[in-house]
Amino acid sequence: MGTAGTSTEGITGERHQLINVAYRLLGSPAEAEDAVQEAYARWYALTPSRREEIVSPGAWLTTVTGRICLDVLGSARARRERYVGAWLPDPLPDRAERDRGHGADPADQLVLDESVTMAFLVVLESMTPAERVAFVLHDVFRYPFAEIADILSRTPAACKQLAASARRRVRVTRPPAAGAGQADVVRQVKEAWEAKDIAALVDLLDPAAVMTADGGGMAGTVLRPIEGGALIARYMVAIADKVPGLELLERSVNGVPGLVAQSAGAVETVASFDVADGRVTRIWVVRNPEKLRPWARNG
Numbered sequence: 001m002g003t004a005g006t007s008t009e010g011i012t013g014e015r016h017q018l019i020n021v022a023y024r025l026l027g028s029p030a031e032a033e034d035a036v037q038e039a040y041a042r043w044y045a046l047t048p049s050r051r052e053e054i055v056s057p058g059a060w061l062t063t064v065t066g067r068i069c070l071d072v073l074g075s076a077r078a079r080r081e082r083y084v085g086a087w088l089p090d091p092l093p094d095r096a097e098r099d100r101g102h103g104a105d106p107a108d109q110l111v112l113d114e115s116v117t118m119a120f121l122v123v124l125e126s127m128t129p130a131e132r133v134a135f136v137l138h139d140v141f142r143y144p145f146a147e148i149a150d151i152l153s154r155t156p157a158a159c160k161q162l163a164a165s166a167r168r169r170v171r172v173t174r175p176p177a178a179g180a181g182q183a184d185v186v187r188q189v190k191e192a193w194e195a196k197d198i199a200a201l202v203d204l205l206d207p208a209a210v211m212t213a214d215g216g217g218m219a220g221t222v223l224r225p226i227e228g229g230a231l232i233a234r235y236m237v238a239i240a241d242k243v244p245g246l247e248l249l250e251r252s253v254n255g256v257p258g259l260v261a262q263s264a265g266a267v268e269t270v271a272s273f274d275v276a277d278g279r280v281t282r283i284w285v286v287r288n289p290e291k292l293r294p295w296a297r298n299g
Contacts, residue, residue, distance in 0.1 A: 011043065014058045018065050023110055024136045025069040026076075027089030027121050029294070035072060039065040059147065066133055066151035073129035084217030086225065088284050089121040090291045091270040094252040112255035115140045118272035118284045120170075121254070127166050134159045135166035182275045183250070183257040189273070189280060190248045190259055196237045205229030206279040216288030219268070232283065243268075260295065267295040 015036060022032035039061050043051070054060045080087045094112060114120060115136075124132050130152055137143040137151070138159075145156040145163075152159055185204060192200035209229045215221035226232050240246055247262045253272045261269035270292060274282035286292065 011040075011057055011061070014061050015040075017058070018061060020111055021062065021136070021141060022065055022069055024115055024121075024124070024140060025066070025132060026072055027125065028291075029090055029092070029110065031072060035065055035068045038068050062143070063147070063151050066137065066148075070129050070133055070151065073132060077129075084215070085221065085223040086212050086214050087125075087216075088212065088214035088286055088291075089118065089125070091118065091258075091272060091284075091286045091295070092116065092254050093295055094255065112252075114255070117254050117256050119274045119282065122284065123170055126169055128162075130154070131162045131166040131169075134162035135170075138163045139167065181278070182273065185275045185278060185280060186257045186259060186273055187250060190250060193236055193240060194248055196240050198233045198237050201233035201236060202229050204280055205232055206276070206281045209279075209281055209283065211235070211283040211285060213285040214288050214291070216290065218289055219287035221285065221287050229280075267292055270295060 018036045018039065019029075019032055022035045023029055026032050026035065042064055043057070043061060046054075051057070092110060092112060110116065124136070127135065133152060134145075134148055137148050138145060145159045148159045149156045152162070154162075189201065189204050192204060207229050208227070209232055211222075211226040211232045213221040213225075215223075222235070226235055243263055245263060249260045249262065251258055251260045251270075253260075253270055256272070258273060259271045260267055261271070268287065270286045272284040272286075273280050289296075
């Protein structure tokens, strides 16, 4: 963790890094923003003399942000038990898409890389809060276990074990096949979906494919995952039949090719895909309007 200095400019310069850490820990730009704001509030609540004693304000802010995120992750489990249907991390448009909008947004500060793909974030959701903090800070951001130990109030050795346990969870999942290959498959899915061609969709979907949808109780969708390529294909065509004039757009979602569905110019659905051997294995569909706010600005 770098030293920031105690100047206002130095302190605020840590914000970009803190937002990126917090989003990977929480899966929500809004929650990440809240966590970082709280960390800064605690910094400015210190007396001037106490702030002067802190050798590395950046390290201090990261520690406090990490502890806040740890608390949020603990309470999130209870909140998500009451959530209507499946809970998915917030989908993010890329920088070009965000630049079409206006006004500040915490998502504007996020760096999109392999650690924010929907596939990766969903795996992070399977970890305990302590595993997630240890893994993200060490494996993604390369923070030493000695500093992570201060956040988790555990020994560095215990934090190393937490990260190793989290790493095993990641290994059992295959990284998303991003790039031209995924873009081609997503484009074919779009074309088959637009044509309402069930047979073509079945060919593009792995027989064991799974679709998970997040409507949050505010947008109609299936409450449980749909398993099986044939069932998913029929569901997709049924949705197209129900929404005349649905427009599908190829867009980057969390840094990899995905689809956005618009109706009357308004973004209603953002879909992320995991592709293996030329076929879709997982689809994550977000319809919760609160999670689509970064997209609503773009059109």
